[in-house]
Amino acid sequence: MKNRIIYTLFILISIAVLCNSFVIENPYFKITKKDVKLKIPKGFPKPIYNFKKNKLKPDIFILGRKLFYDNILSKDNTISCSSCHQRIAAFAHIDHKLSHGIYAKIGTRNVPALQNLIWKDAYMWDGGINSLELQPINPITSPIEMDENLVNVILKLKANKEYVRLFKKAYKDTLINSERLLKALAQFTGLMITSNSKYDKYMRKQDTFSLAEKNGLKLFRAKCEHCHKEPLFTDNSYRNNGLKMDTALKDFGRGRLTEINKDYQIFKVPGLRNIEMTYPYMHDGRFRKLKDVINHYSNSINYDEKADSSLFRIGNLNEQEKKDIHSFLLTLTDKEFLYDRRFADPNMLQ
Ligand code: HEC
Ligand code: HEC
Numbered sequence: 558m559k560n561r562i563i564y565t566l567f568i569l570i571s572i573a574v575l576c577n578s579f580v581i582e583n584p585y586f587k588i589t590k591k592d593v594k595l596k597i598p599k600g601f602p603k604p605i606y607n608f609k610k611n612k613l614k615p616d617i618f619i620l621g622r623k624l625f626y627d628n629i630l631s632k633d634n635t636i637s638c639s640s641c642h643q644r645i646a647a648f649a650h651i652d653h654k655l656s657h658g659i660y661a662k663i664g665t666r667n668v669p670a671l672q673n674l675i676w677k678d679a680y681m682w683d684g685g686i687n688s689l690e691l692q693p694i695n696p697i698t699s700p701i702e703m704d705e706n707l708v709n710v711i712l713k714l715k716a717n718k719e720y721v722r723l724f725k726k727a728y729k730d731t732l733i734n735s736e737r738l739l740k741a742l743a744q745f746t747g748l749m750i751t752s753n754s755k756y757d758k759y760m761r762k763q764d765t766f767s768l769a770e771k772n773g774l775k776l777f778r779a780k781c782e783h784c785h786k787e788p789l790f791t792d793n794s795y796r797n798n799g800l801k802m803d804t805a806l807k808d809f810g811r812g813r814l815t816e817i818n819k820d821y822q823i824f825k826v827p828g829l830r831n832i833e834m835t836y837p838y839m840h841d842g843r844f845r846k847l848k849d850v851i852n853h854y855s856n857s858i859n860y861d862e863k864a865d866s867s868l869f870r871i872g873n874l875n876e877q878e879k880k881d882i883h884s885f886l887l888t889l890t891d892k893e894f895l896y897d898r899r900f901a902d903p904n905m906l907q
Contacts, residue, residue, distance in 0.1 A: 586903050588615040588622075593744070598752035599761065600788050606675035606689050606747055611740045613748070616727040619903075621745030623723060624738060626902045629713055630693075631659055631703035638696065638742075641668045644900055647831035648672065648749065654842030662701040665806060667842035670835045672751045672894070673828060678793050682840040683811045684825045690743045707735045714738070751830050751894035752788075759888065760788075766888070773885025776878055780854075783867040790829040790889070796865040797823045799858030803841050810840070822863045833890045847886055851879045 593613040597604065625642075628634045636659050642648035648671035650656060656664035666682055674680070679687045686692045696702040697710060714720040715733050724733045727741065756774075758764035766774065777785075786792040795811050802808070802822060812821030824840050838844040844853065855874040858864060874882070 585898050585901065588619050588899060590615060592899050593618045593748065595748070596750075598750065598757070598788075601752065602676065602789075604675040605678050606743070608675075608744075608747065611690070611743055611747075613744055614727065616723070617741050618744045618748065618899075620723045620727045621741035621743070622900070622903055623720075624742055625745050626904060629717070629720075630697055630705060630710055632705045632709075633659065635659060636703050638693070639902060641696075641702075642671050644902070645895060646670070646834050647751065647895060648900075649835035651834070651836065654837055656702070658699070658702040659704045664701050665808060666840050667837060669827060670831060671746055672749050672830055673789055674749060675747045676789050676793075679825065682824050682827075683814055684795060685814050689747055690739045693739060693742050707738075710738070711735055745900075749894075749900060751891040753893040754830065754891040755888040756885075757788075757891070767884065769881045769884040770888055772878075773881035773883070773888075776874075776882050777885050780871045781882075783870070784826045784865070785829050791826040793826070795820070795823040795825055796867075797863040799853070799860065799864045799868050800839060800843070801859045803843065806841055808840060829886065830889045831891055831895065833887050834895065847883055848879070851882055855879060 593615050595604075595608055595613060624630065625638045628637045628640075630637060641650050641656050641658070643650055645651070650668035654667060656666060656668045658664055669682065674689055677689075679685070680689070680692050681695075686695060694707065697705050697707065711733060714724070720733065721731070724737065725731055728737055755764055755766075755770075759766050759770075784792060784794065784796055784798070797810075809821045810824045812818070812823070814820070832838075832847065836845060836847070838847070838850050844850050851874070854868075854871050858868050858871070860868070
């Protein structure tokens with residue numbers, strides 16, 4: 558009898574110990590080789606960013622994830638990449654028209670979603686940066702975003718035991734430098750690939766569309782596809798989609814960079830995947846709802862000399878057509894991507 562009690566106690570304690578180790582090594586945050594294997598979705602073109610020069614490894618991805626969610630990249634340790642790029646919004650910022658940065662400063666543009674970045678030839682609304690690896694230098698050093706500099710970031714990382722451990726695990730030696738920091742971030746953001754929306758499943762014949770969704774797709778192909786080219790829903794070009802310039806912001810788009818006349822008031826065509834989740838819309842976040850966007854294209858295009866000629870083919874949409882296009886846009890939501898555990902905040906308690 559006594560033996561039996563001791564035996565039962567032993568089993569109970571063992572289970573408790575096992576459960577405890579389970580909590581410490583939470584499988585939710587575990588990254589395996591399989592998790593960082595680059596899979597090009599069927600029908601997608603060849604990526605522009607080349608991971609051969611930044612070989613994907615679980616421990617480098619884990620480092621990138623930690624950095625993405627860490628306030629340490631900002632001057633006063635209050636802002637992380639994820640402050641502006643929220644996972645549930647496909648890494649855009651829900652409900653803020655313009656980005657909110659350090660010292661409560663308001664930026665000049667709407668935070669774009671981060672997705673399918675390795676297919677982009679240039680980043681930002683005006684295409685001002687053409688390297689995924691160099692892109693983070695912009696927010697880190699921007700006085701209204703993170704107001705930090707790379708030398709200081711590296712000093713902070715070197716003084717941080719956890720980062721010393723993570724860099725060593727990732728790169729197998731003790732060197733901590735900005736190249737490694739930027740490459741790790743690019744592994745994390747570069748793998749943010751969305752390709753499992755209802756639209757994708759319909760295209761792969763794994764799902765069906767309602768009549769409204771089918772009509773929406775037809776209308777989309779006739780009126781929007783010219784710029785929002787499938788399967789990425791952008792042709793990577795710069796266009797004016799008939800928005801009147803906000804006279805307070807005076808954002809000249811690509812012209813601000815190039816100072817070439819034809820580039821004034823044109824912006825990079827955004828991909829529309831997960832559009833349901835990335836509101837508000839446009840470079841200045843002027844539209845809160847998808848309905849407002851569709852009404853813009855139907856009723857309030859500003860046909861000045863800047864407006865792209867392909868806008869003429871849209872014409873006035875009737876109420877049914879607007880509803881159908883709306884239904885189609887909702888098929889671009891990819892819950893598998895939005896809830897992909899690989900991109901979750903590792904500091905989050907599960
Ligand atoms: C204060 C808010 C803020 C912070 C912090 C921030 N971003 Fe951004 N991010 C933006 C805004 C706004 C843009 C668009 C800027 C523009 O068009 O001029 C952007 C653009 C981008 C883009 C280009 C996306 C595209 O499709 O063109 C990437 C990639 C990106 N950010 C990654 C990061 C990373 C990595 C960090 C952390 C090192 C970071 N961001 C920190 C607001 C922020
Ligand atoms: C002439 C090219 C062109 C055509 C045609 C076009 N768009 Fe756009 N679209 C753009 C550009 C450029 C932007 C970004 C403009 C900006 O922010 O200044 C944009 C932005 C959007 C956005 C907001 C994206 C975001 O992340 O904020 C949505 C939604 C959208 N378009 C849907 C449509 C639909 C639906 C149609 C067809 C009815 C359409 N577009 C036709 C070029 C085009």
